[in-house]
Amino acid sequence: MSLALLAGGASFAQQPSQPPRAAATPPGHTIAEIQVIPTPAGTADNRYKHVDAAIAIIQASGLRYEVHGLGTVVEGPAERIWPLLQAIHQxxxxxxxxxxxxxxxxxxxxxxxxxxxxxxxxxxxK
Incomplete structure (x- = not known):
């Protein structure tokens, strides 16, 4: 999620309640980073409305994620990551x-x- 990720007040966010991680990740554990660059990034009233909509999908997924300035990283089972990437874009x-x-x-x-x-x-x- 492009520089527009700095919108919505989140230059870094993480899923608030994270279950403890097992000693080894299961087969199919996937890490994905997505950057969306919508045109336009938002509206006159909400400069980053379209990017915020993408971040909301990630937040609702229940998966572990981190919002960064140039993209958002999500991790979890592959069968949940792939449909999520499509939903973020959409x-x-x-x-x-x-x-x-x-x-x-x-x-x-x-x-x-x-x-x-x-x-x-x-x-x-740190």
Whole structure:
């Protein structure tokens, strides 16, 4: 979710209540990052309305997520991530965007024990 992610007052957000993570992630655990670039990003009254609609879909998913300035990272089972990515893209159009470009990166593994977002960034957080 492009620089427009800085809208809605969230340069960083995380699912408020997170279940404890198991020692190893299950097979099919997926990490995805999505950046949506709707045109326009919002309306005269709400500058980032279309981006906010996309973030609302992520928040409602119940999956672990982090909103960043240039995209949002979501993690969970692949069978929930893939439909969510489509719903995020569609939400911007349903909110009134004329067009939307979504840039998506996805990482997943066939075996259990793949990394989580926390595993990948823990040493860089203070």
């Amino acid at each position: 939400a911007t159009l349903e909110a009134g965007a004329q067009r939307t470009l979504s840039i998506i990166k996805v990482s997943g593994g066939a075996q259990a024990g793949g990394p989580t977002v926390d595993d990948l960034v823990r040493k860089f957080r």
